[in-house]
Amino acid sequence: xxxxxxxxxxxxxxxxxxxxxxxxxxxxxxxxxxxxxxxxxxxxxxxxxxxxxxxxxxxxxxxxxxxxxxxxxxxxxxxxxxxxxxxxxxxxxxxxxxxxxxxxxxxxxxxxxxxxxxxxxxxxxxxxxxxxxxxxxxxxxxxxxxxxxxxxxxxxxxxxxxxxxxxxxxxxxxxxxxxxxxxxxxxxxxxxxxxxxxxxxxxxxxxxxxxxxxxxxxxxxxxxxxxxxxxxxxxxxxxxxxxxxxxxxxxxxxxxxxxxxxxxxxxxxxxxxxxxxxxxxxxxxxxxxxxxxxxxxxxxxxxxxxxxxxx
Amino acid sequence: xxxxxxxxxxxxxxxxxxxxxxxxxxxxxxxxxxxxxxxxxxxxxxxxxxxxxxxxxxxxxxxxxxxxxxxxxxxxxxxxxxxxxxxxxxxxxxxxxxxxxxxxxxxxxxxxxxxxxxxxxxxxxxxxxxxxxxxxxxxxxxxxxxxxxxxxxxxxxxxxxxxxxxxxxxxxxxxxxxxxxxxxxxxxxxxxxxxxxxxxxxxxxxxxxxxxxxxxxxxxxxxxxxxxxxxxxxxxxxxxxxxxxxxxxxxxxxxxxxxxxxxxxxxxxxxxxxxxxxxxxxxxxxx
Numbered sequence: 129x130x131x132x133x134x135x136x137x138x139x140x141x142x143x144x145x146x147x148x149x150x151x152x153x154x155x156x157x158x159x160x161x162x163x164x165x166x167x168x169x170x171x172x173x174x175x176x177x178x179x180x181x182x183x184x185x186x187x188x189x190x191x192x193x194x195x196x197x198x199x200x201x202x203x204x205x206x207x208x209x210x211x212x213x214x215x216x217x218x219x220x221x222x223x224x225x226x227x228x229x230x231x232x233x234x235x236x237x238x239x240x241x242x243x244x245x246x247x248x249x250x251x252x253x254x255x256x257x258x259x260x261x262x263x264x265x266x267x268x269x270x271x272x273x274x275x276x277x278x279x280x281x282x283x284x285x286x287x288x289x290x291x292x293x294x295x296x297x298x299x300x301x302x303x304x305x306x307x308x309x310x311x312x313x314x315x316x317x318x319x320x321x322x323x324x325x326x327x328x329x330x331x332x333x334x335x336x337x338x339x340x341x342x343x344x345x346x347x348x349x350x351x352x353x354x355x356x357x358x359x360x361x362x363x364x365x366x367x368x369x370x371x372x373x374x375x376x377x378x379x380x381x382x383x384x385x386x387x388x389x390x391x392x393x394x395x396x397x398x399x400x401x402x403x404x405x406x407x408x409x410x411x412x413x414x415x416x417x418x419x420x421x422x423x424x425x426x427x428x429x430x431x432x433x434x435x436x437x438x439x
Numbered sequence: 440x441x442x443x444x445x446x447x448x449x450x451x452x453x454x455x456x457x458x459x460x461x462x463x464x465x466x467x468x469x470x471x472x473x474x475x476x477x478x479x480x481x482x483x484x485x486x487x488x489x490x491x492x493x494x495x496x497x498x499x500x501x502x503x504x505x506x507x508x509x510x511x512x513x514x515x516x517x518x519x520x521x522x523x524x525x526x527x528x529x530x531x532x533x534x535x536x537x538x539x540x541x542x543x544x545x546x547x548x549x550x551x552x553x554x555x556x557x558x559x560x561x562x563x564x565x566x567x568x569x570x571x572x573x574x575x576x577x578x579x580x581x582x583x584x585x586x587x588x589x590x591x592x593x594x595x596x597x598x599x600x601x602x603x604x605x606x607x608x609x610x611x612x613x614x615x616x617x618x619x620x621x622x623x624x625x626x627x628x629x630x631x632x633x634x635x636x637x638x639x640x641x642x643x644x645x646x647x648x649x650x651x652x653x654x655x656x657x658x659x660x661x662x663x664x665x666x667x668x669x670x671x672x673x674x675x676x677x678x679x680x681x682x683x684x685x686x687x688x689x690x691x692x693x694x695x696x697x698x699x700x701x702x703x704x705x706x707x708x709x710x711x712x713x714x715x716x717x718x719x720x721x722x723x724x725x726x
Contacts, residue, residue, distance in 0.1 A: 158717070201705065220652075220702055225644055226711030235702035248717045250700045287704070289717035292680055306713050 158249065158289035163282040164312045166195035166259070168202075170281075172317045174274045174354050174398050181390035182211065183274065183319065183356070186267045189281065193260035197283025200256045203231035203307065204279050208272030208319030216265035218255025227308065232266050234284070249286050256284045268319070273344050273396060274356035275320025280311040315352045315439075320344065322358055330415070330432025338364040339419040339430035340373070343394070349436040353408070354400035359386070361393045361417065368419035370395075372429075375415045380405040382413075399438075406438050472521045472597035473532060473586040478513035478570055492581055492604030498669035499555075499575045503682045510575045512603065515568040516586060521597060530596060532569050532588040533561040536603075543580030543605070544665030547627045547675040553578055555605070575605045578677055579669030607668025610687040613639045613660065618646035622693065623661035627675040632663045635687040638726050642690055645710035652706065653699055661691035661721055683725070691721040 169190040176183050191199045206228040213221040218236040223229075234255040244251060257263045328346035329337040343358040345351070361368040373395070374383045382405060386395040399406035416431045477494070496512045518530030534557045540548040553576035562569045573582075582603040588596045613632040615621065619642070621632050634642065646658045664687045665671055671684040683689045695703040707715055707724060714725040 200701075201708075220705060222648070222705050222709040224709040224711075225641070226709075229709075231705060231709060233701065233705040235705055237698050237701060240697070246697055248694050248720065248722075250704055251697055253701055287715050287717050287722070292719045307708050 155291040156289070157247070157291065158286045160288045161285040163197070163285050163310050166197040166199055166281065166283045166312060167192040168195070168199055168281040168312060168314070170279050170314060170316045172354060173400070174317060174356060176356070176387055176389065176396045176398055178387045178389040181271060183270050183272065184267065185270065185274070185318065186264065187316070188262060188264040189257055189266070190262045191257040191259050195259040195283070197285065198256035198258045199281050200253065200284035201231055201233040201282040201311070202266060202279065203229045203281075203311070204268075204316070204318050205277045206230050206318065207275065207277060208270050208321050210319065211269045211271065213268040214265070216255070216263055218253065219266075227306070229280070229307070230268060247289065249289055253284070270319035271390065272319035272321045273358050274317045274354060274398070275344060276352050277316055277318025277320070278313055279316045280308050280313045282307065282311040317352050317354060327360070327363060328434065330434050331430060333430070335421050336419065336428045336430040337432070338362065338366050339368050340415055340417045340432055342432070342434055345413075345434055345436060347435045351436055351438055353406060353438045354398050355406060355436070355438055357397045357399065357413065358390075359395050359415065362419065364422070366419050366422055368417055370417065372418040373415070374417075375413065377405040377413050378407060378411055401438065408438055411436055411438055469590050469594040469596065470521050471527055471530070471590045471594070472519060473530075473588065473599040474517045474519050475514050475586065475599070475601055476517070478515045492602040494601070495604040495606055495608070496573075496575050497607060498577055498579045498605050498685070500685060501577060502670070502679055503685070505683050506686055512573040512575070513570065514573060515570050516564060517568045518564045518588070518590065518596065527590060528564065528566045529591045530564045530588050531561070532564060532586055534571060534584060534586055536582050536584040538576070538578070539581040539583055543578055543667050543669055544628060544630055544633070545578060545580065545675075546629050549677075551677060553677055555582060573603060577670040578672070579606045579665065579667040581605070604667070605669065607664070607686055609635060610664055610666065610668055611636060611639060613642060613663060616643055616646060618650040619658040619660055622659050623691070627673070628665060628671065630666060631671070632660060633666050633668070633687060634663045634690065638663075638688050638690065641711050641726055645707060645712065648706050648710060649703065652702060656696070656699065658695070659693035661693060663687070663690045688726045690724045691718070692724055693721050
């Protein structure tokens with residue numbers, strides 16, 4: 129007669145578990161894979177077209193060589209309006225319904241590898257950004273000047289795959305992370321509408337402070353570069369001689385960097401690190417313009433100073 | 440007064456039925472009956488105006504961890520004088536119940552259909568009624584309940600029936616659409632495309648976005664949820680699969696063509712679907 133020792137009992141229980149486990153659970157072919165195993169740096173170029181009053185934002189993604197995943201999706205938090213967007217070759221853009229996002233994704237599959245077997249999952253794409261690679265051409269056009277925004281990037285992963293819906297995925301207790309949670313994120317620049325009810329006057333002479341106001345920049349702001357500055361003349365209808373406008377950034381004359389628009393009483397400048405006097409850290413922008421003091425025939429100069437931090 | 444010969448038998452039968460109808464209550468039953476109420480009315484959601492049952496509750500989920508939980512409905516049964524409404528103490532009550540065949544979107548039936556459980560299923564009403572708790576089964580549907588019993592003198596009570604709607608409220612049919620087709624109806628479940636209003640709107644928007652990119656490529660939606668949710672037993676065995684598809688936020692999407700799949704993934708994410716799982720021959724979408 130065989131004595132059932134505790135070791136034999138444990139062995140039998142383990143075998144039983146192995147046999148019964150697939151009956152109650154889905155057979156997992158591809159387990160859930162976090163899509164945040166990458167490190168991406170985003171650089172932005174912003175241009176302003178006076179004729180149309182539109183800003184063009186162009187983004188470049190640099191997937192660090194230390195990343196464990198290629199980048200397949202890049203998304204931008206949308207705080208403003210997007211008129212159009214364009215994508216690098218092999219990528220597509222989409223405005224999201226559920227969240228204020230504009231995403232670009234490597235969607236073209238090119239020519240599939242000869243050994244490709246269709247399992248129902250997503251096929252590979254030759255257009256993903258491999259670790260160590262850089263890709264530019266993520267572009268959008270907006271009427272809104274640049275402001276701080278958040279970007280998200282996802283690593284290229286297969287979809288979770290099971291044989292059939294006999295089990296519970298994701299596993300017990302796991303919430304399904306939305307795109308913005310299942311990705312890496314960081315700070316960048318994106319369209320941000322100006323708030324004309326919260327303008328910054330920049331001076332301490334009420335009689336003349338309305339000659340020139342800042343529509344999207346105030347002292348103490350911390351801004352991601354490039355920094356867009358939109359100014360308006362005669363916010364209260366004052367008579368201003370715009371030809372007398374002058375500006376310096378960190379002591380360097382930047383008057384010529386201001387272009388007319390988006391309307392006849394506004395001017396816009398884009399300051400980028402490296403190609404303008406803008407520096408990482410503290411910056412001082414000083415502007416001046418001449419106008420007629422309201423209720424008089426006397427002319428006066430409105431000198432405004434705004435101190436902000438660029439990063 | 441005379442009757443035609445052919446009329447006489449019918450009159451005799453009618454008279455007999457009338458006598459039986461008058462005598463039956465007096466002979467077999469008292470004027471006492473039963474009334475059932477929610478034990479804690481303030482804890483129960485009000486009945487939906489479109490509800491056709493006396494009570495409603497959600498189905499239990501015990502064979503899946505998604506939204507798992509046992510759903511209970513505490514009730515109290517009183518013995519009452521049917522004429523005056525006065526409560527009568529110490530009646531003995533028995534509860535029997537059965538699921539209505541083909542309810543809850545199940546076009547199949549069997550004796551093994553789970554029907555839930557009353558605990559206790561019998562007892563005395565004492566002085567404050569008989570408290571009992573009904574635990575719903577996993578399949579949605581209508582549960583017909585019958586209360587019988589005797590008064591303290593052993594006379595039969597007038598039986599009472601009521602219904603419990605086991606259901607996920609608020610599910611609506613996705614309905615036909617220009618940019619998608621509805622597939623997967625079977626003999627067991629002929630109407631398989633119910634979802635929450637949010638899920639349905641998302642699926643419509645998703646199909647519109649997809650066809651805007653890939654004209655003439657409508658999506659094909661397979662199983663969603665049944666008309667009032669609950670377990671969606673593909674095989675008709677009252678058990679999974681499906682494990683999910685119970686709450687109106689799941690939908691199966693037939694595989695998009697291989698070359699369109701990466702774009703489909705982006706469009707799905709953009710539509711507000713948070714989860715895509717490849718299952719067998721389809722993508723399972725969950726919001």
